[in-house]
Amino acid sequence: MLTEDGKHLYVSYDEYHNLVEKLAIKVHQSGWAFDNILCLARGGMRPGDILSRIFNKPLAIMSTSSYRADAGTKQGHLDIAHYITTPKGEIAGRVLLVDDLADTGHTLNAVIEQLRTNYQPITELRTAVIWTKGSSTFTPEYSVQDLPTNPWIHQPFEGYDTMTPERLMAKWKI
Numbered sequence: 599m600l601t602e603d604g605k606h607l608y609v610s611y612d613e614y615h616n617l618v619e620k621l622a623i624k625v626h627q628s629g630w631a632f633d634n635i636l637c638l639a640r641g642g643m644r645p646g647d648i649l650s651r652i653f654n655k656p657l658a659i660m661s662t663s664s665y666r667a668d669a670g671t672k673q674g675h676l677d678i679a680h681y682i683t684t685p686k687g688e689i690a691g692r693v694l695l696v697d698d699l700a701d702t703g704h705t706l707n708a709v710i711e712q713l714r715t716n717y718q719p720i721t722e723l724r725t726a727v728i729w730t731k732g733s734s735t736f737t738p739e740y741s742v743q744d745l746p747t748n749p750w751i752h753q754p755f756e757g758y759d760t761m762t763p764e765r766l767m768a769k770w771k772i
Contacts (some may be wrong), residue, residue: 604747607729611754617728617742618645622652624740625694625726632724633691636682638662638709641698644755645728649696658684658693662705676705678712690719699729699751703736 599608609617632655637646639661650657661679682689695713700706706725713720725738732746745751766772 601749605749606752607745607749608752609754614644614728614754615648618648619652620742621645621726621728621740622649624742625649625653628740630724631692632694632722634658634684634686634689635694635696636660636684636689636713638695638697638705642696645698645726646696649694649726655694656685658682658689660709662709664705676708678709682717688719689717690721692722693720693724695723695725697725697727698753699731700725700727700734700736700738700741701731703734706736706738 601608632653634657635646635650635653635655636658637643637660639659640663643659646657646659649655660682662677664676693713695706695709697706706727710723710725713723724740725736726740727738728741729743729745729751730738730741731748732744733748
């Protein structure tokens with residue numbers, strides 16, 4: 599649900615999963631046949647996992663991180679892993695790169711540059727995200743929702759960003 603001021607988008611688990619399913623439909627309807635899915639951890643892990651199951655394709659993972667300060671609400675220095683974890687040796691062929699959103703576009707642009715420079719076995723690369731913000735300098739091939747007002751997206755699992763084992767124990771009275 600988008601707030602009236604357009605500054606916040608609150609997404610339930612059901613809405614989140616529906617959006618990932620719509621993303622799968624967009625990719626399928628494009629007719630593009632890909633060999634692997636590469637998700638960007640952490641945001642792309644959930645949609646990447648679901649798409650991997652729907653399309654029955656291997657899931658590779660590349661870790662990135664830029665949102666660390668203030669419980670993950672402030673973008674900082676972008677770190678990109680030097681290695682990709684994949685069940686089949688090295689990633690190659692046609693790759694669907696998955697993340698949760700194109701926010702500023704900085705992460706996706708940097709990752710694509712790194713992939714093109716360091717992973718020559720990738721013959722074709724396309725991107726899929728749930729949300730694309732109006733402020734993004736990157737336009738993915740597949741996206742479900744365009745957000746011209748650039749709201750902060752409150753994803754259903756963000757409560758875990760501030761969760762600790764001690765809080766869980768208190769919650770479950772352990």
